[in-house]
Amino acid sequence: MTNSSTAAGPGSTATPAVVPAETALKSRVITPADLTLRVKDAVVYARENGREKAVAAFNDPAGPFARDNIYVFSEDYEGVALAEPFEQNLVGTNIQTMTDHYGVEMVKNLQETAGYGIGYVSYDYPNPADNKEIAPKLSVVADVDGTYYVGAGAYAGSGMVYPSSALGPATHTYTVPELVAFVKNAVSYTKTRGKEKAFQLINDQQGQFADGELTIIAVDYNGTMLASSISPETARDRINLINYHDPDGVRTIREMRDLVLQGGGFSYTVAAVTKDNRTYYAPKIDYAEPVDDTYWIFSGIIVPEYEQLREGNLTGIVVRNHTRTELYSLVDRAVTYARTNGKEKALAEINNPGGQFTTGDLFVWAEDFNGTVLADPYWKEGVGKNWIEYTDPYGAKPTIVNINAIRSGTGFTRAMISYPWTGGEQSVPKLMYGRAVDDSWWIAGGVYGVEVL
Numbered sequence: 001m002t003n004s005s006t007a008a009g010p011g012s013t014a015t016p017a018v019v020p021a022e023t024a025l026k027s028r029v030i031t032p033a034d035l036t037l038r039v040k041d042a043v044v045y046a047r048e049n050g051r052e053k054a055v056a057a058f059n060d061p062a063g064p065f066a067r068d069n070i071y072v073f074s075e076d077y078e079g080v081a082l083a084e085p086f087e088q089n090l091v092g093t094n095i096q097t098m099t100d101h102y103g104v105e106m107v108k109n110l111q112e113t114a115g116y117g118i119g120y121v122s123y124d125y126p127n128p129a130d131n132k133e134i135a136p137k138l139s140v141v142a143d144v145d146g147t148y149y150v151g152a153g154a155y156a157g158s159g160m161v162y163p164s165s166a167l168g169p170a171t172h173t174y175t176v177p178e179l180v181a182f183v184k185n186a187v188s189y190t191k192t193r194g195k196e197k198a199f200q201l202i203n204d205q206q207g208q209f210a211d212g213e214l215t216i217i218a219v220d221y222n223g224t225m226l227a228s229s230i231s232p233e234t235a236r237d238r239i240n241l242i243n244y245h246d247p248d249g250v251r252t253i254r255e256m257r258d259l260v261l262q263g264g265g266f267s268y269t270v271a272a273v274t275k276d277n278r279t280y281y282a283p284k285i286d287y288a289e290p291v292d293d294t295y296w297i298f299s300g301i302i303v304p305e306y307e308q309l310r311e312g313n314l315t316g317i318v319v320r321n322h323t324r325t326e327l328y329s330l331v332d333r334a335v336t337y338a339r340t341n342g343k344e345k346a347l348a349e350i351n352n353p354g355g356q357f358t359t360g361d362l363f364v365w366a367e368d369f370n371g372t373v374l375a376d377p378y379w380k381e382g383v384g385k386n387w388i389e390y391t392d393p394y395g396a397k398p399t400i401v402n403i404n405a406i407r408s409g410t411g412f413t414r415a416m417i418s419y420p421w422t423g424g425e426q427s428v429p430k431l432m433y434g435r436a437v438d439d440s441w442w443i444a445g446g447v448y449g450v451e452v453l
Contacts, residue, residue, distance in 0.1 A: 003112075006442050009301050030069060030159035030403075032120060033233055035140040035152045039118065042072045042150040043142050051148065058083035058150065058390050059091065067128070069158055076148040077111055088129040100124045100327050101134050102249055103435075105409060109243035110141050112150035116222050118142040119240025122162075122251075127155045134163045138244075162247050165312070167271040167282070168213035168230060169301075170310065174301040176285065179214065183287050183299050186216045190291050195270065202227035203235060213301055220295045221261070223253045246270055247281065247451075248324055249412035250405075256288040258404040264289035266396035268414035268429070270451075271302055275312030281451040282309040283429040285394055302418065303394065305427065309450065318419055318428045320449035322362045324412075330357065331445045334364045336348040338437045350375040350443070351383070357445075361421055364445040366437075371399045374441060378420065392416045393427045406434045406442050419448055 042065055046054035058065050058072045065072040066085045074083035079096025083089075100106045101124040113119040121139045126132035138161040139153030154161060186209050201207045202216050210218035210229040218227040218235075223242025225234040230312030234241070241253040252269045259265040265288065270281040279339035283306050288298035308315065334357045338346035349355045350366050357364045358377045365376040371388025373379070387399045398415035405413040411433050419428040 005396075014321070016227055030154040032138065032140060032160060032163050034068075035070065035138070035154060035159075036072050036118070036233075036237060036239070038072060038152045039142045039150055041065075041141045042074075042152070043144055044393065046144045046150065049111075051144075051442060055082045055146075059085050061085040061087070070152050070154065072150055072152050072376075074144075074148060074150045075107065075110065077105055077115070079111075102324075103332075104249075110139065110149070110151060113240050113243050114143045114151070115236060116224055116240040116242070119224070119242070120244040121151075122243065122245040122249075124335055125153075125155075129158070132157070136247075138162070162272070163231075164244070164252070165270055165272040165275055165281070167310070168215065169306075170302075171212035171214075173304060173307055174214055176287075176301075179285070179287050179299060179301050180395075182209075182211070182214055183216070183289055183297060183442045186297055186299075187289050187291055190218075190297065195295070198291075199227040203229055203232060205229040214299055216297050216299050218291075218295055219253060219257070221257060221293075223257055226295055245410070245412070247272075248414070249410070249433075250414055250431075251408075251410045252286065254408060254410060255401060255405065255413060256286060256298055257296070259401070260288050260290045262400070264296075265400075266394060267401065268303075268396065268416070269300070270429075271351040273309050273312065278312065279453045280309045280312055280314070281453075282306050283450065284415070285396070285416075306429075306450070314450075314452070316426075318422065318426070318449040320431075320447055320451045322447045324433075324447065326362065326429065327431065327445050327447045330362060331364060331433050331435055332444055333357070334443045334445070335435050335437055338366075338443060343437070343441070346437075346443075347375040350379060353377040361419075361448050362445065364443050366398070366441060366443050367402075368441045369403060369439075371434075372404070398432070402432060402434050402444055403442075406436055406444075411435055417446070417448070 048398045058074050071085050080095045081095050084090045092178050104121040104123050109121050113121050125132050125137045125413040127135045136156040137153045139151045141151035143149050202209050215223050215230050224240045228235045245251045246269045256267045259415040267286045269284050271284045273280045284300050285302040285303050286298050286300035290296045299403050366374040372386045373382045392415050401413045416427040430446045430448050432446040436442045436444050
């Protein structure tokens, strides 16, 4: 029998007396639940048998912890790789500064998440089963004894790497004011009834805080799930999501947590709709507010003007014509140019609509960390003005969210922005990526439209 107790946090002295069983996967696609089970088994084994024996078992590519297309890896909190069954050359080396394809400090994120007990971490990594092609990966990591952690991951194609993008059922067409009122009512209820009773109700799939897609979720300030009726297993296992990101690299829980620390607000992610063998990523708006100094709550809906995407209807919808990789590469190149050539020359180049950093609707702009626009190839009337409190049509504050994302190291975020190439009347989803040039200013770019695969 497989032990399924939740991994304890750093410093735990618990020693479960059950070793891992040969647990066959119940489905072809590897799920986060499959990964969580394997990681819990590894934690139990390590605590029961000690670090040396556990690391040896984890390093065995033909052993019990490398089966069913899932393998266990392990690192200590100094960044030393302890177990990598399919990358033995890494074992014993320090990989603390390793970054992924988009510059994400993946090892530091793994460490942070494991330090909270157990959680999901997203990054892009070479897939050993696919000639080491770079692919999106979701890993579950858990602390063992405060000195090292274990993890297991799945790659896109063989695993469910973006579980949060699943689309909930709609009982009717929701509005943004309805979303805000729903969250505020939940905040009021939880403050008056207390945490325990509130969590029971939030976890109830038939309760007043579960209305189809409009569902309350409770999270602590570390990003750990506390209550949810649409993802009860993550709440039950106290899964930490601070370093989980959506299909475009936006760390939605971290983004909302940062907004809540500033009083609350709106954030965007996407919901995947599959129709006729095509996937449409519908823009989704979340609203979050603090309850007290220990946790906060949020809920989300598809942006009302994009409800038609539930049926795969693209009529009048701007479809993305650039990729996340193109966006990242453009900003990376612009930041490198600025650091090499200086601020004055860089701003002049960014301001030039015919310059090297502008290709139609893919371009960069520059701002300082106070929210003042320093350069923009198209929006000349905005240059020199402060936009820190600017709100988009739905109430989100993209400048603040951009700055938060840059400072937290994530870089990617979203907004709903008018699209000049269709007259500017339509609000279009915009994936943005920003990076600091130095501690006084930053450069960002964006990709407009809905992604269709």
